[in-house]
Amino acid sequence: MSGQGSGGNVIAALCNVFIPGLGQLVQGRILAALIFFLVCVAGYATWWLVVPGIIAVIAHLWAIIDAAKFRSGV
Template identity: 55%
Template structure:
């Protein structure tokens, strides 16, 4: 997938709703699990104040993913 491709846009939208879901759509299971768990931990520890940082990182990561071998 190239940056800005339809697949990346769909993945970014998925990550908007649930952190890591876009990575899961892209087939990146480890990245999806790490981002989902990390977002949950940060949301819980900071009582909702800084969970959005991981959430936004997840969106950007899904949108900028270039695929294996790039």
């Protein structure tokens, strides 16, 4: 992928809208994808405790922004 704002990053960000971490997986960042996914799933699963739900929403938004702003090290 080229860099910030490239078409690949837009696709990755859109993937994250539907499944947190999927955009990072598309970009080849497996560990980041796993962390974002697990934090969001755990937070959304315990939404009735309020605080984990808020953390999940923040992590979900962070995953979207992170995928959109990703610059490869190449």
